[in-house]
Amino acid sequence: MPMDRSPYSSSSSESSPFSSTSTTPSKGSTVVLSIECLKGSSKADEWTGDMLQTGDIVEELKIGTMIVSSPFKNGKSGVQRILHSSFKQKETSIRVRVRRGSDEFAELQACIVPGEQFAGKKQYVLRAIDDPNYAVGFVDRTENECLDLQASRTSRMVSALERTPLQDGYVSYPWEKRMREMLSIPNSSSFYSILFLPKASDKVGSHYNDLEDTLARAHAWINASQALGVPIVFMNIQTESLLTKISGDTASSTVNAGSLSDLSNLANTSLYGFEDYHGVDIGVVRAVRLWFSPLAVEIPIEIKIKDTDAKLGFAISRTEEGFIYISTVNESDNNAPSARSGLSNLYKQASQTSRLVVVSRISNQKVLPWMVSPTGAIRCFDTVSLSQKLSLHRHARVPILVHVFLWDRSLNFANVGSIRARAMSTHPPASPAEVHMEPQANENEVQPSMVDEDSDEYERRMSDGADIMLERDTAGEFSFRLHDFGLKDNWV
Structure with missing residues (x-):
């Protein structure tokens, strides 16, 4: 159906106050109303055929029931008066029809909004209805200029591609919720590290x-930690730079800020120096940070205290590498806190398979070694102070939450990729009730010569035991043995 014609339309024989009545000059130099793209689309589709482009020739405007067609009287200024009048009457919906070349047309449904002032007069622009970020205006050009702009559309797209940068942004994130829900131990990672400072070569x-x-x-x-039965897996290693003051003859190498060739001398140095503007030598110590994780998840064990408890029923010791582990349990008292919590059964299972039950946290505080000094001493936690803290829990009748490292029988030590994936797993840890592990029935009756450890029968027999199983004596090509460290047990 043809659009209704208003008294302002220039398509009829009647003269319109907004239409041009002057004699039409030659076609090449005819001044026409053209589109000027002011702001690109947020949908990145302003170069598609249905979007208006700079250089498009305006053929028709429809505002409400009023239709104004080309040629437009007074060009841009006449159209601005139309837009101003419509905006004051709260008639802001507009449809623009444009021409490209001689036979290609496109339309835009938009709304009239005030733009920047020009020569003291308010200018009106059009914003697309479906994308308010996309805005166009009107400008007077000759038809040849419009056709040249339309012909340069491809080059303008390439130019816009080169000029358009990627913008960064921010997104809010529910950190507190994710740290509660996505970590095996809420608000705490299972990544551990130990920092090795370079060893001093003189006193x-x-x-x-x-x-x-x-x-x-x-x-x-x-x-050495893995060989002793500590269930950890290597994650990563990195060098870490620490600043210190040194004298000029101390540094293994000296870097001249104006010479990049000096950097090649730093590949294997542990200490190198810079000299600042005041003549003070600044040293950089290159330490090594080793990252590791439990081979399986950390298991929480809650030890509840009764008024009649005189001992907790277990003892702790420390390896030469600085790890705290359960060294002994009281097997004669089935009512001890260690027995009620399942720690005794867990220790028995670990002992039968030559494994250590390593304590990783006490009351959610990490108790693993964290640094090696220049003298070679390992910074770790003292067993005496830990025993005193555990005893205070018993005297105060406050439950103790202990996290321990366990082996996972299903993992192959040689398969580091899957081990790392399990170490970063978000599966929740086993509940304290699941820690109670009973000895396997007829365990001594299974002979290695009769059952292949890689067979389905072996997996079935091993799965008939406790819910939480420990790694068998060999994992891959590595063998882990429990050694007598010669350290005094600390009973609590």
């Missing part, structure tokens, strides 16, 4: 061994 600590020595000591530490 006064003025010279240090090179970086390779520090890396080798970190490697030896984690290998």
Whole structure:
């Protein structure tokens, strides 16, 4: 159906106050009303065929029931008066029909909004209904200029591609909720690290061994920990720079800020120096940070205290690598807190498979070793102070929440990728009730020569035991043995 014509339309023989009555000049130099794109679409589709572009020739405007067609009297200024009058009458819906070339047309449904002032007069622009971010205005151009702009559309797209940057942004995130729900221990990670400072090569600590020595000591530490039965897995290793004041002859290498060639001398140094503008030597110590995680999840064990409890029923000791572990349990008292909580059964299972029950947290505080000094001493927690703290729990009748590292029988130590994935698993830990583990029935009757450990029959027999199983004696090509450390047990 053809659109209704208003008294302002220039398509009839009657003269319209907004239509041009002048003699039409030659087609190439005819001044027409053209589109000027002011702001791009937020949907990144302003270059599609149905969006108006700079250089499009305006053929028709429809505001409400009024239709105004080309040629427009007084061009841009006449159209601005139409837009101003419509805006004052609260008639802001407008449809614009444009032409490209001689036979291609496009339309835009928009609303009239005030724009910036020009020469003391308010200018009106059009914002797309379906994308308010997209705005266009009107400008007077010759038809040849419009056709040239339309022909340069491809080059303008390339130019816009080069000029348009990617913008960064921010997104709110429910950290508190995620840290409660997505971590096996709420608000705490299962990533652990130990920092190895370079070993001093003299008594006064003025010279240090090179970086390779520090890396080798970190490697030896984690290998020895695993060999002793500590259920941890290597995650990552990195160098860490620490600033310190040094004298000029202490640094293994000195870096001149104006010479990049000096940087090649720092590949294996543990201490190098800079000189600032005041002549003070600033040293950089290169330490090594080793990251590790439990081979399986950390298991929480809640030890509840009764008024009649005289002892907790277990003892703690420390390995040479600084790990706290359960060294002994009281097997004669089935009513001890260690027995009621399931810790005794867990210890028995670990002992039968030559594993350590390593204590990782007490009351959610991490108790693992965290640093190695330049003298080679390992910073870790003291067993005497830990025993005193546990005894105070018993005297105060306050339950003790202990987290321990356990082996996961289903993991293969050689498969580091899956081990790391399990170490970062968000599955919730086992409840204290699940920690009670009974000895396997007829365990001694299974002979290695009769059952292949990789067979389905072996997996079935092993799964007939407790819910939480410990790793068998060998994992991959590594064997872990429980050694007598010669340390005094700390009964609590």
